[in-house]
Amino acid sequence: MVADTASYHRIVLDSRPAGRPTADNFRLEEVAVPTLEDGEVLVRNHYLSIDPYMLGRMSTGVSYAPSQPLGEVMIGEAVGEIVQSRNKEFPVGDHVVGQLGWQEMALSDGQALRRVDIGAAPMSAHLGVLGMTGVTAWYGMTQICSPVAGSTVVVSAAAGAVGGVAVQLAKAKGCRVVGIAGGSRKCKYVMESLGADACVDYKKHADSAALGRAVGSHAPDGVDAYFDNVNGWMLDGVLPLMNRFGRIALCGMISRYGDTPMQLSAHSYLLISRLRAEGFIVWDHLDLWPQALQELTDLLQSGSLRSGESIAEGIEAAPAACIGLLSGENLGKQLVKLN
Amino acid sequence: MVADTASYHRIVLDSRPAGRPTADNFRLEEVAVPTLEDGEVLVRNHYLSIDPYMLGRMSTGVSYAPSQPLGEVMIGEAVGEIVQSRNKEFPVGDHVVGQLGWQEMALSDGQALRRVDIGAAPMSAHLGVLGMTGVTAWYGMTQICSPVAGSTVVVSAAAGAVGGVAVQLAKAKGCRVVGIAGGSRKCKYVMESLGADACVDYKKHADSAALGRAVGSHAPDGVDAYFDNVNGWMLDGVLPLMNRFGRIALCGMISRYGDTPMQLSAHSYLLISRLRAEGFIVWDHLDLWPQALQELTDLLQSGSLRSGESIAEGIEAAPAACIGLLSGENLGKQLVKLN
Structure with missing residues (x-):
C-alpha cells in the first residue's frame, strides 16, 4: 500500500540519455493524489512493465511513436487496482492494465484501460505473457x-x-x-x-x-x-x-x-x-488481441507456456531496472513491483 | 533464315567476367545442325531475350540459380518456330518460347517449351510484356x-x-x-x-x-x-x-x-x-502464369500496355547487347533479332 494516501511517488524523465540511459536521467518526485473529476478513476499500480521500446521514447530520433516529454512521468504500462472511481465502467476493485506510467497512483479517464481477470492468471502475467x-x-x-x-x-x-x-x-x-x-x-x-x-x-x-x-x-x-x-x-x-x-x-x-x-x-x-x-x-493489430489472449491463456493454463519474470522492488528501483534491461540483465519479463 | 541449313551459329561463355562482362568473355561458334531423336524438336530462334539475371549466372557467386557452365551455349530465353519435329505435341510451324539459349537453332525435348499465339501479339512480345x-x-x-x-x-x-x-x-x-x-x-x-x-x-x-x-x-x-x-x-x-x-x-x-x-x-x-x-x-509462381498472361494480354490489346523494345540484329550482336543492358543502355526490353 502507499504509505501516505495524500501523496504518492512517481519518476519523471529529467534529461535525455546520450546513448544508453543512466540513473541521472531520471528524477523521483512526490506529488499529491489528485481529486477525481467526473468520468475519471484512480488506479493504484501494483506492477510496472519495463520494456526495450522505452529507450526509443527517451530519445528524439525517428521512431514509430512520439518522444517522452521531459519533466513528465515516464511512460509505460502498469497493472493495478481501481481505488477511487467516478466512472461507471470501472468500479472500485476492478483490476486494469493501461499506459499508467512509472508511478504509484495514476489518474485515468478509462479510455485506454483494459480490464483483466486476476482469477485467470496472477496480476503480473497481464503485463507479460497475457499482455x-x-x-x-x-x-x-x-x-x-x-x-x-x-x-x-x-x-x-x-x-x-x-x-x-x-x-x-x-x-x-x-x-x-x-x-x-x-x-x-x-x-x-x-x-x-x-x-x-x-x-x-x-x-x-x-x-x-x-x-x-x-x-x-x-x-x-x-x-x-x-x-x-x-x-x-x-x-x-x-x-x-x-x-x-x-x-x-x-x-x-x-x-x-x-x-x-x-x-x-x-x-x-x-x-x-x-x-x-x-x-x-x-x-496496429488490436482486432487480433482477443484471439491472441485466448490462445495465450489456454497455453498458460495447459502448462505449455511459462511466465518468466525478473522483478525489482519499489518505484525507486524502476530506473535501474530499465538500465539493466537495456544491458540485457533480465531473464524474461522485467517488472517493478510497487509496495 | 539461317544461311547454311547444315550449320548454325551460337555463342558460348568462354571465360567468367571479372565484374561486368566484356566481349572477350564470349565466343561465337559455328556448329552442325543435330539430327533429331524421337521426342525432340528443332527450333529456329527468331528473337533472344537479354536479361539482367544473366550476369548472376555468368559468375560463380551465390544466386538463386546454378552458374552458367564455361564452354557451353549461353543460357537465355528465346522465341522461335519449330522447323523439325519428332514430338507430336509440337508440330512443325508451332511458335514456342523456352530456355533455348544464344543460338540460331536449338534442340529441345519439348519439356520446358511454352507454345505462344503469334496472332495475339508479335513474336517478340512473348519474350517481353507477354513473357x-x-x-x-x-x-x-x-x-x-x-x-x-x-x-x-x-x-x-x-x-x-x-x-x-x-x-x-x-x-x-x-x-x-x-x-x-x-x-x-x-x-x-x-x-x-x-x-x-x-x-x-x-x-x-x-x-x-x-x-x-x-x-x-x-x-x-x-x-x-x-x-x-x-x-x-x-x-x-x-x-x-x-x-x-x-x-x-x-x-x-x-x-x-x-x-x-x-x-x-x-x-x-x-x-x-x-x-x-x-x-x-x-x-516460383508458375500456377499464376495463366492468370498473369491473360491480364497482360487484355491490357496489351486494350492499349493500356505498350511493349517497349530495344532490338539488336544478328547472333553476333548478343554479347554487345548484354554488355549494353548491364550498363543501362536499353529502353524497355532488350532483344536480339536473328536473321
Missing part, C-alpha cells in the same frame, strides 16, 4: 513466421520477455527452435526453462559470420522462420541460413539501442532466397 | 505491391523491361507513379511513353539522401509501394519515404551487378514503418 509482451510474440510468430510442425525457427533475444514467449509458441507448434542469447546463464534458461532445442551464446562469436556458423550448426535443415528482436549484425548472421520462402518477423532493434545504427550486408538474401521480412507493432 | 518480363512485373506489382487507386508507387529501373511494365500496371490501377531511371532520355521515355507522373534521374543525385529528397518531392503523400529492381543505395533512399504498412517488392539487384555488395543503412524503417519487403522469382 503486450505475449501478444507481440504471438503476432510475430503466428501471423508472420507462421511455422509448421517440423520446421526450424530461430529466435533472437530468446531469454527476453518477447523472445521467451516466441520460443515457447514455436515449441508448442512442434518446431525445432534455436535461440540466440547472451551468456551461458541465459542460454541455460532458454533451453531448460523455455524448452528450446539449442541456444547460441552470441557473446562467444565475434561477428555475423561466426554467429551464423554457430546457429547453422544447430539448424541442419536450414532456417524457415526467424523472429528477430535484435536486427543489425544478428540479422546479417541469420539471413544466409534462411531457406527459400522463409519469413522474418522484425520485432525489435536491440542492437541499435543507444549505439550507431548498424549497416546490413546480407540483405541480398531477401531476394536470393525469396524471403519475406515484415516489421510490426502489436498496437 | 517472363511481363509476368515478373505483374507478380511483383499485383501480388506484393498490391496498390490501390490513388496510392503512390515508386518503380526503380523504370525504363527497363520489367520496370517499364511495372510502371504501366500501376498506372492502370489508378496510382500516382514515380519512376527512377538514369538520364534524361530514359526519364522522358518513362513519363511520355509509359505514363509515369514523374521520373527522377538518379544520375543527378550523389547519394541515397539526395535521391530520397528528389523522389519525395514527387510523392507528397508518401510512398505506399516500391517495386525495387536496384537494391542498395536506391532502396536506402526510398525506405524513409515509405508510408506505414507499405510494401516493397524486391525484384532485382542491379546496383550489385559486377560491383561490391552494397550495405543497407535504412533497414530500420522496415520496423519503424511496419513495412513488408519480399523477394521473389517469377519461376
Whole structure:
C-alpha cells in the first residue's frame, strides 16, 4: 500500500540519455493524489512493465511513436487496482492494465484501460505473457513466421520477455527452435526453462559470420522462420541460413539501442532466397488481441507456456531496472513491483 | 533464315567476367545442325531475350540459380518456330518460347517449351510484356505491391523491361507513379511513353539522401509501394519515404551487378514503418502464369500496355547487347533479332 494516501511517488524523465540511459536521467518526485473529476478513476499500480521500446521514447530520433516529454512521468504500462472511481465502467476493485506510467497512483479517464481477470492468471502475467509482451510474440510468430510442425525457427533475444514467449509458441507448434542469447546463464534458461532445442551464446562469436556458423550448426535443415528482436549484425548472421520462402518477423532493434545504427550486408538474401521480412507493432493489430489472449491463456493454463519474470522492488528501483534491461540483465519479463 | 541449313551459329561463355562482362568473355561458334531423336524438336530462334539475371549466372557467386557452365551455349530465353519435329505435341510451324539459349537453332525435348499465339501479339512480345518480363512485373506489382487507386508507387529501373511494365500496371490501377531511371532520355521515355507522373534521374543525385529528397518531392503523400529492381543505395533512399504498412517488392539487384555488395543503412524503417519487403522469382509462381498472361494480354490489346523494345540484329550482336543492358543502355526490353 502507499504509505501516505495524500501523496504518492512517481519518476519523471529529467534529461535525455546520450546513448544508453543512466540513473541521472531520471528524477523521483512526490506529488499529491489528485481529486477525481467526473468520468475519471484512480488506479493504484501494483506492477510496472519495463520494456526495450522505452529507450526509443527517451530519445528524439525517428521512431514509430512520439518522444517522452521531459519533466513528465515516464511512460509505460502498469497493472493495478481501481481505488477511487467516478466512472461507471470501472468500479472500485476492478483490476486494469493501461499506459499508467512509472508511478504509484495514476489518474485515468478509462479510455485506454483494459480490464483483466486476476482469477485467470496472477496480476503480473497481464503485463507479460497475457499482455503486450505475449501478444507481440504471438503476432510475430503466428501471423508472420507462421511455422509448421517440423520446421526450424530461430529466435533472437530468446531469454527476453518477447523472445521467451516466441520460443515457447514455436515449441508448442512442434518446431525445432534455436535461440540466440547472451551468456551461458541465459542460454541455460532458454533451453531448460523455455524448452528450446539449442541456444547460441552470441557473446562467444565475434561477428555475423561466426554467429551464423554457430546457429547453422544447430539448424541442419536450414532456417524457415526467424523472429528477430535484435536486427543489425544478428540479422546479417541469420539471413544466409534462411531457406527459400522463409519469413522474418522484425520485432525489435536491440542492437541499435543507444549505439550507431548498424549497416546490413546480407540483405541480398531477401531476394536470393525469396524471403519475406515484415516489421510490426502489436498496437496496429488490436482486432487480433482477443484471439491472441485466448490462445495465450489456454497455453498458460495447459502448462505449455511459462511466465518468466525478473522483478525489482519499489518505484525507486524502476530506473535501474530499465538500465539493466537495456544491458540485457533480465531473464524474461522485467517488472517493478510497487509496495 | 539461317544461311547454311547444315550449320548454325551460337555463342558460348568462354571465360567468367571479372565484374561486368566484356566481349572477350564470349565466343561465337559455328556448329552442325543435330539430327533429331524421337521426342525432340528443332527450333529456329527468331528473337533472344537479354536479361539482367544473366550476369548472376555468368559468375560463380551465390544466386538463386546454378552458374552458367564455361564452354557451353549461353543460357537465355528465346522465341522461335519449330522447323523439325519428332514430338507430336509440337508440330512443325508451332511458335514456342523456352530456355533455348544464344543460338540460331536449338534442340529441345519439348519439356520446358511454352507454345505462344503469334496472332495475339508479335513474336517478340512473348519474350517481353507477354513473357517472363511481363509476368515478373505483374507478380511483383499485383501480388506484393498490391496498390490501390490513388496510392503512390515508386518503380526503380523504370525504363527497363520489367520496370517499364511495372510502371504501366500501376498506372492502370489508378496510382500516382514515380519512376527512377538514369538520364534524361530514359526519364522522358518513362513519363511520355509509359505514363509515369514523374521520373527522377538518379544520375543527378550523389547519394541515397539526395535521391530520397528528389523522389519525395514527387510523392507528397508518401510512398505506399516500391517495386525495387536496384537494391542498395536506391532502396536506402526510398525506405524513409515509405508510408506505414507499405510494401516493397524486391525484384532485382542491379546496383550489385559486377560491383561490391552494397550495405543497407535504412533497414530500420522496415520496423519503424511496419513495412513488408519480399523477394521473389517469377519461376516460383508458375500456377499464376495463366492468370498473369491473360491480364497482360487484355491490357496489351486494350492499349493500356505498350511493349517497349530495344532490338539488336544478328547472333553476333548478343554479347554487345548484354554488355549494353548491364550498363543501362536499353529502353524497355532488350532483344536480339536473328536473321
